Amino acid sequence: MKIYAVVMAGGVGSRFWPRSKEKTPKQLLKIFGENTMIQDTVKRLKGIVDDENIYIITNKIQKAGILTQLPYLPIENIIEEPFGRNTAACIGLASVIIQHKDPDAVTLVLPADHIIEGKKEFHDTLLEAAEFADRGRGIITIGIPPTRPETGYGYIQIDEVGVLDHIFKVLTFAEKPNYATAVRFVDAGDFFWNSGMFIWRTDVIIDEINTYMPELYEGLIKIKEAIGTSDFQSVLANVYGKLKKISIDYGIMEKSKKVYLIKGHFSWSDVGSWETVYELSSKDEDGNTKVGNIYTDMVVDSYIYSPDKFTAVIGLDNLIVINEDDALLICKRDKSQDVKKVVDYLKYNKITDHI
Amino acid sequence: MKIYAVVMAGGVGSRFWPRSKEKTPKQLLKIFGENTMIQDTVKRLKGIVDDENIYIITNKIQKAGILTQLPYLPIENIIEEPFGRNTAACIGLASVIIQHKDPDAVTLVLPADHIIEGKKEFHDTLLEAAEFADRGRGIITIGIPPTRPETGYGYIQIDEVGVLDHIFKVLTFAEKPNYATAVRFVDAGDFFWNSGMFIWRTDVIIDEINTYMPELYEGLIKIKEAIGTSDFQSVLANVYGKLKKISIDYGIMEKSKKVYLIKGHFSWSDVGSWETVYELSSKDEDGNTKVGNIYTDMVVDSYIYSPDKFTAVIGLDNLIVINEDDALLICKRDKSQDVKKVVDYLKYNKITDHI
Numbered sequence: 219m220k221i222y223a224v225v226m227a228g229g230v231g232s233r234f235w236p237r238s239k240e241k242t243p244k245q246l247l248k249i250f251g252e253n254t255m256i257q258d259t260v261k262r263l264k265g266i267v268d269d270e271n272i273y274i275i276t277n278k279i280q281k282a283g284i285l286t287q288l289p290y291l292p293i294e295n296i297i298e299e300p301f302g303r304n305t306a307a308c309i310g311l312a313s314v315i316i317q318h319k320d321p322d323a324v325t326l327v328l329p330a331d332h333i334i335e336g337k338k339e340f341h342d343t344l345l346e347a348a349e350f351a352d353r354g355r356g357i358i359t360i361g362i363p364p365t366r367p368e369t370g371y372g373y374i375q376i377d378e379v380g381v382l383d384h385i386f387k388v389l390t391f392a393e394k395p396n397y398a399t400a401v402r403f404v405d406a407g408d409f410f411w412n413s414g415m416f417i418w419r420t421d422v423i424i425d426e427i428n429t430y431m432p433e434l435y436e437g438l439i440k441i442k443e444a445i446g447t448s449d450f451q452s453v454l455a456n457v458y459g460k461l462k463k464i465s466i467d468y469g470i471m472e473k474s475k476k477v478y479l480i481k482g483h484f485s486w487s488d489v490g491s492w493e494t495v496y497e498l499s500s501k502d503e504d505g506n507t508k509v510g511n512i513y514t515d516m517v518v519d520s521y522i523y524s525p526d527k528f529t530a531v532i533g534l535d536n537l538i539v540i541n542e543d544d545a546l547l548i549c550k551r552d553k554s555q556d557v558k559k560v561v562d563y564l565k566y567n568k569i570t571d572h573i
Numbered sequence: 574m575k576i577y578a579v580v581m582a583g584g585v586g587s588r589f590w591p592r593s594k595e596k597t598p599k600q601l602l603k604i605f606g607e608n609t610m611i612q613d614t615v616k617r618l619k620g621i622v623d624d625e626n627i628y629i630i631t632n633k634i635q636k637a638g639i640l641t642q643l644p645y646l647p648i649e650n651i652i653e654e655p656f657g658r659n660t661a662a663c664i665g666l667a668s669v670i671i672q673h674k675d676p677d678a679v680t681l682v683l684p685a686d687h688i689i690e691g692k693k694e695f696h697d698t699l700l701e702a703a704e705f706a707d708r709g710r711g712i713i714t715i716g717i718p719p720t721r722p723e724t725g726y727g728y729i730q731i732d733e734v735g736v737l738d739h740i741f742k743v744l745t746f747a748e749k750p751n752y753a754t755a756v757r758f759v760d761a762g763d764f765f766w767n768s769g770m771f772i773w774r775t776d777v778i779i780d781e782i783n784t785y786m787p788e789l790y791e792g793l794i795k796i797k798e799a800i801g802t803s804d805f806q807s808v809l810a811n812v813y814g815k816l817k818k819i820s821i822d823y824g825i826m827e828k829s830k831k832v833y834l835i836k837g838h839f840s841w842s843d844v845g846s847w848e849t850v851y852e853l854s855s856k857d858e859d860g861n862t863k864v865g866n867i868y869t870d871m872v873v874d875s876y877i878y879s880p881d882k883f884t885a886v887i888g889l890d891n892l893i894v895i896n897e898d899d900a901l902l903i904c905k906r907d908k909s910q911d912v913k914k915v916v917d918y919l920k921y922n923k924i925t926d927h928i
Contacts, residue, residue, distance in 0.1 A: 236885075511924075513915055516908065528927050529901040530591075530915040533908030534892075541901055546884040548903060553871065553888030560868055560885040569866075572883050 219352045221344075222323045222420070223267045224312040227256055227276040227284060227330035228302055232561035232573075233491045233554065236545035237523075239573055245330035246283045249495055254287055256330040266341055267326065273297055274330070275312050300455040306469040307461045309416075310427055310434055311454075314442040317420045324348045325423075327416040329488070333498060336484035343384075347417040347480045350385050356476035357418040357426060358385065361410025362486045367400035370490050372412035372467070375403075376479050388477040391467060410479060412467070413486055422476070430473045437461060492538040492547075493554040496521040510541075519551070545572040574707045576699075577626040577678045577775070578618050579667040582611055582635060582685035583657055587916035587928075588846045588909065591900035592878075594928055600685035601638045604850055609642055611685040621696055622681065628652055629685070630667050655810040661824040662816045664771075665782055665789055666809075669797040672775045679703045680778075682771040684843070688853055691839035698739075702772040702835045705740050711831035712773040712781060713740065716765025717841045722755035725845050725910075727767035727822070730758075731834050743832040746822060765834060767822070768841055777831070785828045792816060847893045847902075848909040851876040865896075874906070900927045 231244030238244045245256040253261065260272060274284055275297045284296055297312060309327055316323045326344055334340050347358045361374050372394055376386035391412065395403060403409035416423075428435040437457035444453035471477055487494055499507040505519040512522050513530040522531060524541035531539065538554055540547040549557060564573045586599030593599045600611040608616065615627060629639055630652045639651055652667060664682055671678045681699055689695050702713045716729050727749055731741035746767065750758060758764035771778075783790040792812035799808035826832055842849055854862040860874040867877050868885040877886060879896035886894065893909055895902040904912060919928045 513918055515911055515914060516905075524901060527901050528899065528924070529903070530912075531903045532911050532915075533905030534889075534903065537889075537903070539903060544883065546879060546882050546896055546901070548884070548886045548889065548892070548894060550871075550888030556870055556887050557885075559870060560887075563868055564883075569883070 219324055219348065220271065220320060220322070221267050221326065221348050222271040222316050222320070223263050223273065223326045223328060224309065224316070225256065225259055225272065225274045225328050225330045226305065226308055227274055227280060228299065228308065229329075229331065230561075231331065232558040235557055235561050236540055236542040236547050236572060240279050242283065243280060243331075244489070246280065246287060249489065250333065250498065255333075255489070256284065257287055259328060259330050259332070260288055260291070262334060262337060262340065263326075263328075266344055270295070273312055273316065275299060275308050277302060300451075300458045302463070303458055303461045304463040305466040306427070306431060306434060306464045307437075307458065309423065309466050310431075310438045311441065313420045313424050313427075314438045315445065317424060318442055318445045321421065323420045324352050325418060325420050327418075329414050331489060332413070332415075333487045333489050334484055335486075339484040340482070343480055343482050343484065344417065346384060350478070350480075351417045351419050351422070354419055354422060356478045357416060357423055357470070357474060358478045358480055359388070359471065360413045360415040360417075360482040361479040362413050362482045364404045364409065364411050367397060367404045368411065369394055369397055369400050371488070373400075373403050373409045374412050374479055375406075375409050378408055384480050386479045386481075388471075388479050391472045410481065411486070413482060414488070415482075416466070417480075423470070426470050426474050426476065431464070431469045434461060434464075434469070491554040492521060492540065492549065492557065493551050496538065496551060521551070574679055574703065575626065575675060575677065576622050576681065576703050577671050577675070578622040578628065578681045578683060579664065579671070580611065580614055580627065580629045580683050580685045581660065581663055582629055582631040582639060583654065583663060584684075584686065585916075586686065587913040590912055590916050591895055591897040591902050591927060595634050597638065598635060598686075599844070601635065601642060604844070605688065605853065610688075610844070611639065612642055614683060614685050614687070615643055615646070617689060617692060617695065618681075618683075621699055625650070626678075628667055628671065630654060630663050632657060655806075655813045657818070658813055658816045659818040660821040661782070661786060661789060661819045662813065664778065664821050665786075665793045666796065668775045668779050668782075669793045670800065672779060673797055673800045676776065678775045679707050680773060680775050682773075684769050686844060687768070687770075688842045688844050689839055690841075694839040695837070698835055698837050698839065699772065701739060705833070705835075706772050706774050706777070709774055709777060711833045712771060712778055712825070712829060713833045713835055714743070714826065715768045715770040715772070715837040716834040717768050717837045719759045719764065719766050722752060722759045723766065724749060724752055724755050726843070728755075728758050728764045729767050729834055730761075730764050733763055739835050741834045741836075743826075743834050746827045765836065766841070768837060769843070770837075771821070772835075778825070781825050781829050781831065786819070786824045789816060789819075789824070846909040847876060847895065847904065847912065848906050851893065851906060876906070 227245050231238040234244045246254050248254050273295045277299055281298050373392040375389045377389050441457055444450045501507050507521045510524040511528045516533045517531045518535045520537040522539045536551040538549040561573055582600050586593040589599045601609050603609050628650045632654050636653050728747040730744045732744050796812055799805045856862050862876045865879040866883045871888045872886045873890045875892040877894045891906040893904040
């Protein structure tokens with residue numbers, strides 16, 4: 219069994235404004251520690267997937283940054299989508315490229331911008347899922363046992379009579395719930411957070427695309443036939459131009475009868491907002507995380523990032539401060555989801571300098 | 574009667590950090606509207622004091638900025654103190670210089686960094702006080718009828734049997750009171766805010782200095798004798814080097830038996846903190862004052878100054894934000910007195926870039 223990985227790195231992460239921009243989206247930032255999120259994501263695969271089998275799927279704007287940050291990956295493994303067409307097309311494209319190279323490939327699909335702690339448990343989960351997938355039994359999603367009634371994640375319900383110890387048949391996918399529903403999900407015990415990470419044999423997912431998304435399949439076959447020819451870029455652009463924006467969850471996972479879930483017994487977060495960054499960061503005795511030369515007086519439970527400018531904060535709590543060269547964000551922590559509205563505002567008003 | 578003015582511009586205004594710095598203290602900043610505070614202070618004298626009779630007393634660091642901001646004043650009227658020695662020495666120095674020019678001068682002494690609205694009432698007050706002073710009857714301070722139990726000002730108690738309609742004998746000076754005392758002062762009706770503005774004949778204040786501060790008087794006589802000679806700077810430095818730092822209030826006003834008060838029936842503020850700036854600024858319908866390109870969402874009653882950087886504020890109230898090129902302040906409004914502690918911190922840690 220040879221394992222491949224597809225790291226999806228197309229998003230902008232507008233809730234991470236003003237640090238994330240089109241050219242420097244969330245996955246290309248050093249949000250925790252020394253490495254960028256995509257560097258951590260790739261590094262985390264060491265020991266399971268050889269570098270030559272790691273593919274990054276991204277867009278024109280981010281490609282240069284990715285090449286710089288991951289110089290040890292083969293340049294041809296950085297796949298550039300001509301347009302964003304959501305995850306079904308993205309995964310389909312990567313799948314035909316990998317299948318062209320290795321018809322028996324088992325592929326891990328991972329977002330570039332998640333935080334995972336517990337590398338051994340993560341590897342164990344991936345390997346167990348890969349072995350299951352290699353036997354052609356189905357497509358597997360990683361479900362995280364919920365530790366709180368989080369309303370920011372989708373949930374997956376399993377049939378508790380599992381096929382193997384840790385691998386279960388999926389009953390339903392549930393969108394992000396309201397709080398009461400989330401509490402019910404957590405109490406029920408058979409609901410798991412949808413991590414957006416998948417494992418499958420490449421031929422199996424392509425078959426499922428053929429069954430549930432025949433238009434996409436037809437396009438992917440055209441693309442596959444053009445691989446290695448001088449027409450590849452024009453065929454790719456032509457096919458992509460006609461595709462609908464459909465997620466893999468909506469297009470395949472919610473319909474396929476071959477969907478399984480493996481429980482991920484490692485610490486996981488999709489790092490959805492500055493609030494999550496605050497929660498995951500190490501804090502001083504006042505509950506503050508400070509990056510830069512920061513003076514605080516009567517300040518608690520705050521995340522203050524101002525690496526290039528001396529900053530004084532006085533008499534405030536539960537604050538997010540992100541001071542970038544070109545823009546400043548000051549936000550109450552529980553309003554950190556509203557940061558994306560700033561990006562909407564800037565786009566609407568065509569103030570493109572800061573996005 | 575010829576009226577002279579001495580504008581005292583030596584302070585740093587550390588509560589206005591990070592806008593006020595040693596080189597650009599509060600009085601040299603455009604805090605309200607088009608003019609700097611010292612420009613407004615000098616402009617406000619137009620019609621009462623001729624430009625050639627307006628003196629600014631300042632220090633080496635601020636002198637260049639003052640010359641630039643007030644180019645229409647005679648250069649020799651910008652008096653540079655070799656060291657800061659508090660207001661008694663400052664006023665004494667200006668007084669001997671003016672007396673050397675005009676032994677009969679009546680002088681107004683004004684801080685450079687106060688806000689006054691109601692120019693006619695201000696002029697009426699100054700003229701009435703100047704006429705009283707010109708008759709050699711005493712030294713006059715302007716008292717502002719208190720409109721609230723402010724704990725940030727000193728108070729002056731009068732003898733309500735006045736000499737003239739608006740001019741009263743002063744009974745006592747009171748330091749900044751606690752809240753309960755301030756309430757009592759305001760209720761009593763015979764206490765007024767100490768504005769720090771004075772009117773006197775120059776020879777009268779010099780006589781009072783002779784009586785109550787003989788060491789200062791002795792030094793001032795040496796300085797006066799050196800005026801116009803090549804020794805002036807060295808004599809000044811030599812005398813100043815030996816002077817104690819004593820305020821005019823402590824050195825003279827609280828002891829002199831010739832102190833009078835004229836009620837100032839105009840709007841006055843010493844603009845003591847960013848909170849005061851917020852209060853005096855015009856606000857939008859959310860109670861916010863915004864300077865710069867500022868996005869706000871769920872933000873009320875805040876002062877947000879960020880002229881050079883796009884700034885987004887979300888879900889906060891009663892905030893002061895001052896974003897300067899080299900430093901950023903974020904402060905709860907009711908903690909704006911604590912801004913001076915940032916300057917103390919920077920000085921103590923010898924981080925002199927930002928002060």
